[in-house]
Amino acid sequence: xxxxxxxxxxxxxxxxxxxxxxxxxxxxxxxxxxxxxxxxxxxxxxxxxxxxxxxxxxxxxxxxxxxxxxxxxxxxxxxxxxxxxxxxxxxxxxxxxxxxxxxxxxxxxxxxxxxxxxxxxxxxxxxxxxxxxxxxxxxxxxxxxxxxxxxxxxxxxxxxxxxxxxxxxxxxxxxxxxxxxxxxxxxxxxxxxxxxxxxxxxxxxxxxxxxxxxxxxxxxxxxxxxxxxxxxxxxxxxxxxxxxxxxxxxxxxxxxxxxxxxxxxx
Amino acid sequence: xxxxxxxxxxxxxxxxxxxxxxxxxxxxxxxxxxxxxxxxxxxxxxxxxxxxxxxxxxxxxxxxxxxxxxxxxxxxxxxxxxxxxxxxxxxxxxxxxxxxxxxxxxxxxxxxxxxxxxxxxxxxxxxxxxxxxxxxxxxxxxxxxxxxxxxxxxxxxxxxxxxxxxxxxxxxxxxxxxxxxxxxxxxxxxxxxxxxxxxxxxxxxxxxxxxxxxxxxxxxxxxxxxxxxxxxxxxxxxxxxxxxxxxxxxxxxxxxxxxxxxxxxxxxxxxxxxxxxxxxxxxxxxxxxxxxxxxxxxxxxxxxxxxxxxxxxxx
Ligand SMILES: Nc1ncnc2c1ncn2[C@@H]1O[C@H](COP(=O)(O)OP(=O)(O)OP(=O)(O)O)[C@@H](O)[C@H]1O
Ligand SMILES: [Mg+2]
Numbered sequence: 181x182x183x184x185x186x187x188x189x190x191x192x193x194x195x196x197x198x199x200x201x202x203x204x205x206x207x208x209x210x211x212x213x214x215x216x217x218x219x220x221x222x223x224x225x226x227x228x229x230x231x232x233x234x235x236x237x238x239x240x241x242x243x244x245x246x247x248x249x250x251x252x253x254x255x256x257x258x259x260x261x262x263x264x265x266x267x268x269x270x271x272x273x274x275x276x277x278x279x280x281x282x283x284x285x286x287x288x289x290x291x292x293x294x295x296x297x298x299x300x301x302x303x304x305x306x307x308x309x310x311x312x313x314x315x316x317x318x319x320x321x322x323x324x325x326x327x328x329x330x331x332x333x334x335x336x337x338x339x340x341x342x343x344x345x346x347x348x349x350x351x352x353x354x355x356x357x358x359x360x361x362x363x364x365x366x367x368x369x370x371x372x373x374x375x376x377x378x379x380x381x382x383x384x385x386x387x388x389x390x391x392x393x394x395x396x397x398x399x400x401x402x403x404x405x406x407x408x409x410x411x412x413x414x415x416x417x418x419x420x421x422x423x424x425x426x427x428x429x430x431x432x433x434x435x436x437x438x439x440x441x442x443x444x445x446x
Numbered sequence: 447x448x449x450x451x452x453x454x455x456x457x458x459x460x461x462x463x464x465x466x467x468x469x470x471x472x473x474x475x476x477x478x479x480x481x482x483x484x485x486x487x488x489x490x491x492x493x494x495x496x497x498x499x500x501x502x503x504x505x506x507x508x509x510x511x512x513x514x515x516x517x518x519x520x521x522x523x524x525x526x527x528x529x530x531x532x533x534x535x536x537x538x539x540x541x542x543x544x545x546x547x548x549x550x551x552x553x554x555x556x557x558x559x560x561x562x563x564x565x566x567x568x569x570x571x572x573x574x575x576x577x578x579x580x581x582x583x584x585x586x587x588x589x590x591x592x593x594x595x596x597x598x599x600x601x602x603x604x605x606x607x608x609x610x611x612x613x614x615x616x617x618x619x620x621x622x623x624x625x626x627x628x629x630x631x632x633x634x635x636x637x638x639x640x641x642x643x644x645x646x647x648x649x650x651x652x653x654x655x656x657x658x659x660x661x662x663x664x665x666x667x668x669x670x671x672x673x674x675x676x677x678x679x680x681x682x683x684x685x686x687x688x689x690x691x692x693x694x695x696x697x698x699x700x701x702x703x704x705x706x707x708x709x710x711x712x713x714x715x716x717x718x719x720x721x722x723x724x725x726x727x728x729x730x731x732x733x734x735x736x737x738x739x740x741x742x743x744x745x746x747x748x749x750x751x752x753x754x755x756x757x758x759x760x761x
Contacts, residue, residue, distance in 0.1 A: 232642065258644035270639040272632045279628060286625035287643035294653070297623040343643060 185210045185347055185379050186262075191230055191240035193403075200226040201237060202403030208347065208381055213370065215390040215411070216383045217424050218400030224383045225267055227400070228349045232264050233257040244347070263345025267352050267383070269336035273325035277316060277335050280324055281307040284342035307342065313368055314338045315361070329356035334365065341372065348373065350382040354389055362386070366393055387415060399424060451753065455702060456615065460608060463709075467604055474600050478672045480705075480712040481607035483692060486665035487704035488618045489658025490693040495622065496651055497634030498550065501686050502558030505542075505565050506659045508681035509535040510666025512569070515582035515676040522587040524606065528667050535663020536656055543655035547648045550637075562686055569678035581677030584670055603672050610668070611705060614661055619701040621657070630654050691730070695737055697744020706745045 184207035191204035200223040208214055216224050229235040231242060233254040242250055249257050258264075272280050278299070285303045311317050314334045319327065324335060333356045340348060353369070354362050370393050373380050384390050390397055390411055397414040399407040401423060407414050414420055463481070467474045486507050493500050510531035517527060542561055549557055569576050576582065586594070589602045621627045629650045632640050640647045670676045679685065688711075696707020714733065718726035741748045 254638075254641045255644050255646055258642055264642055270636050270642070272639065273635045274631060275628065275635075283625065283628055283632060284643055286629075287640075287645045291625040291629055291645050291650070292653075294624050294626045295617075295620050297620075298625045298628045299623075339639075339643070 183207075183209055185245065186231065186381075187241075187243045187246075188227075188231070189241045191227070191237045191242070193226060193230065193235060193237045199223075199403040201230065201240075204240070204403070204405060206398060206405060206408075208379060209396075211377060211379055212395040213373070213379075213393055214381045215394035215397045216381060216400055217385070217387075217390060217397060218406075219424060222400040223403040224400045225351055226403075228264065228351055228381075228383070231257075231349060232262060258343065258345075261346040263340040263343045263348045265333075265337040265340040265348075265350045265353060267355070269329075269332040271324040271327075271332060271335055271339075274323065276321055276323055277311065277327070277331075278304070278307055278320040280335055281310050281338050281342050284339040285310075288343050310338050310342050313372060315365065315368075330358050330361070333357055337369065341369075344376070345378065347379045347381070350380065352383050352385060354384065354386055362389065363392070391415060452619075452700065452702065455749075456612065459702065459705065460612065463604075463608060467601075474604050475672065476712050476716055477709065478600075478604045478607045479669060480708040481604075481611045482665040482668035482672070483689065483712070484665075484696075484705035484708035485607075485611055485614050485668070486662045487689050487692045487696065487708060488614055488701065489661040490689050491698050491701070491704055492618065492621070492627075492630065492654045492658050493651075494693060494698045495627065495634065496630045496654065498554045498651070499690060500558040500658070501555045501683065501690065502560070502562030503658065503662050503689050504681050504683065504685035505558075505562035506535045506539060506662025507666040507669065507685060507689070508565065508569065508676075508678070509538055510663035510668075511670035511676045511680050512576070512582075512666075513663070514587075514667045514670035515584050518584050518587050518671075522585065523591070524587045524589045524602070524671055527587060527671065528606070528610075528664060531663045531667035531670075532660045533663075535666065536660035539656045539659020539662075540652075543652045543659070547652040547655060559683060559686065562681060563683060566678055566681040566683075569681055576678070579678060581675055581679075584674045584676060586674065587671065600672075603668065607668050607672075610664060614664070615701040615705070621654075622701070626650060626653055691734060693744075695734060695744055697741075697746030697748075699743050699746050699750070703744055703746035706749070710745060 186208035188204050188206045191201045193201040204227060216227070218224055226235065230237050233249065233252050233256070236251065241248060244260060244262060249260065272283065275283070282298050282303050285306050286298055289303070308317070308320060311320055314337070316331065316334055316338065319331055324332065327335065333353065337350060337353055354366060357365060366389055394411050396409060397411045398405050399414060399420050407417060407420055463477050467477055486503060490500060490503060513531040513534050514527050517530060521527060546554060546557055570578055586596070586599045589599065594602055629640060629645055633647050633651060637647045640650065666680065669680065692707040692711050693704060695711060696705070697703035714730060715726060718729045722729065737744060
């Protein structure tokens, strides 16, 4: 079996004139934490959308565990073990935080039991444990639409984690999370994922988080991967600094980026 | 606490129905019809949890009633007719649901209406089979093998309706608290997340839809055996509207709401129709308007408010 858990080749997707994916080749390696960075509109979310079956690329292939997942519905892809959290949290707003996570547990264990309650002891306990890990224990009884942005974000991730995926794709997991809590939360999240052998891809704008937790960094720019490698090397590159860490936006020319720093894996 | 209160209220309701039926013989018929409609409205309530309103559930009510009308001559046994009506309405619900569960909101509502109107015109036009608008007379079937006097039969129908109302009420209550019921409520707020959790939202809605059709069929069978005259009017869109009306009047917050709504509706209808033959529909309209404006939780929400409990939210 290959070392790549997820394998994307030649992904193309344009929205009108906008090339959101313009030849994406990427191997996500088993067990790694891969950070995706890049300016707004570079196509980071589009990549996650294609990998989870929400968008279908116009060209190219995606394989998971060596099998093509192209054309599968999100539901089928999730069942194969790819979980996802969202840039804008996708919560069941009329349910409590606990119920949101319990629904994820139910989705994993089998939702088709019409007579036993969702909050049966085993599922309530598991959901409570997951919430505790994310520091959300005190909010368990709160309705999801009453949360602040950070808590919504964490609930969203907690739901994805509760599905126990083998590959977890996270879209800006720390945006909206208070700076004071950010590192502690990512720390816990990273520990949980490492302990359970989960491979993770996360889109991230905070370079401290990237530096600390990513094994590799992929730099997205105008639908392409402009650079790929260990954070130490990639983040030190002046072109990357200009494009991503410095002035952001599509105005900053991608032309200055090197075609790709040799993909040495840490 | 909530559970205890609901059980007490349900027991109180059962006792109230029995006492009223004992004291006033003419109420036996009215209450049986009200309980039957309450069972059908439980199905409307399920779909409301998913944010969907069916304007076509008269289809299932009339299916159940016509199953009774067609089969009663050859199979005169209430306790067989009821499950058969449930089964056939459930099957029709499955076939229609496979198509309808793809649609949401106004499309879901209107397609339900469209299918029920097709059924209505079939009932009207296929005179050889259905005797058109004249309808079909139903001879009282046996109940548990017993050929009853008319008075005993009316009682038996009321008791059957009461037992089924309690049974389906408990079933729906458990269903709503179950993962399937909670996922149903998830369709209302974030359907795509269900898909991203590996759950088919369509199947979640379909399951609830089939259950709602089945309950509609049971309700229709009770109506058919109680009125003993089945006409296409049962399939007409006004009957569907009535079920939605009762759902809103009673409140969608709990399984007792539909029965509160149905009993109130039938009583207002009977009294208002007797007192103001011309204006009773206007009276019902005003009642509905007041409920929507001042008590969005319906009668059930008002009752919980009186008892000092929070109304409304999903269990
Ligand atoms: N469904 C869509 N329909 C039309 N255009 C889209 C769609 N999804 C993305 N785009 C466009 O594709 C480009 C890439 O968008 P994408 O959301 O992938 O960027 P991103 O890298 O995630 O940006 P951000 O950091 O702002 O989240 C943008 O120009 C966006 O407007
Ligand atoms: Mg994005």
